[in-house]
Amino acid sequence: ANIFRxxxxxxxxxxxxxxxxxxxxxxxxxxxxxxxxxxKEIIRTGKVAMSRNSKEV
Incomplete structure (x- = not known):
């Protein structure tokens, strides 16, 4: 599993x-x-951006 994260x-x-x-x-x-x-099912989100702490992305 680690190979694929x-x-x-x-x-x-x-x-x-x-x-x-x-x-x-x-x-x-x-x-x-x-x-x-x-x-049975695959769901993909595409690219996702998330911020850390109070920094903006």
């Missing part, structure tokens, strides 16, 4: 929710690997 954020009886960050190639790579296990 991914983490499991929820576990159910028959599913996992995985959060992954990275460029398009990295995300496509993890998607290709997980496809063999069956993917």
């Amino acid at each position: 991914a983490k499991i954020v929820d576990v159910g009886r028959s599913s996992l929710t995985i959060e992954a960050t990275g460029d398009e190639n990295k995300l496509r790579g993890i998607e290709d690997l997980l496809r063999a296990y069956g993917i």
Whole structure:
């Protein structure tokens, strides 16, 4: 999971929710690997900017 900067954020009886960050190639790579296990849904946010402390972005 560290290769893809991914983490499991929820576990159910028959599913996992995985959060992954990275460029398009990295995300496509993890998607290709997980496809063999069956993917129910993929949600992408695109680019997101967040500020730290009181600094503006």
